[in-house]
Amino acid sequence: MSEDSQRLVTIERTGAGRFTATNVRGGTIGFGTGSDSDGGTDFTPVELLLAAIGGCTAADVDVATGRHAEPAEFTVTVTGDKISDDFGNRMTDLAVTFSVTFPDGASGDRARTILPRAVAVSHDRLCTVSRTIEIGTPVTVTVTDD
Structure with missing residues (x-):
């Protein structure tokens, strides 16, 4: 590393x-x-996880679309269900929903055209947070002696 x-x-x-x-x-x-x-x-830590998922992809999408037009509205909602099962406590059914509007005109039209692709590229390749969750990365936990 x-x-x-x-x-x-x-x-x-x-x-x-x-x-x-x-x-x-x-x-x-x-x-x-x-x-x-x-x-x-x-x-809570779970809410921070949801914020990290949404924030990561929101930043990617903002960079891509913001080159063309300043959004009139840009809201990302992240939901999931906290469950407890044989695997322990965890989140399931994570979903990210974008609600973005751009002004009328050529620049807004271009940003609207780019939006779905920017969301997909962030989800599929760029967003470190959601990529890490989806791929599944082991977490090592240790306790040090003081």
């Missing part, structure tokens, strides 16, 4: 059921268990 390929975030506990993720550039995002003890409004 090259230095350029590695990605890293650090998760720190900030309170009961509350955490902050920090990236190498210093950006942070708070999240929690979704319980009343954490205020109930923080994103």
Whole structure:
């Protein structure tokens, strides 16, 4: 693995059921268990997963279509069902839905034409998040001694 390929975030506990993720550039995002003890409004890890799936492909599509027209509306909805079965807790039936409109005119027409292909290319090749989930990548978990 090259230095350029590695990605890293650090998760720190900030309170009961509350955490902050920090990236190498210093950006942070708070999240929690979704319980009343954490205020109930923080994103849960599963919601962050859904946001990562939608955000990854949204960024790809925005770059491709934004070259031609600024969207009047750009909303991505990501849904899935959380289940517990013989494989443990997991998400099934993940779905990403784009609702994008562009202004009238030639540039908007070009962006509308590109939209379906941009979504497909992101899903099939570009979006690291959904590609990793669909292909299935093992996760190694370790505990270090302090």
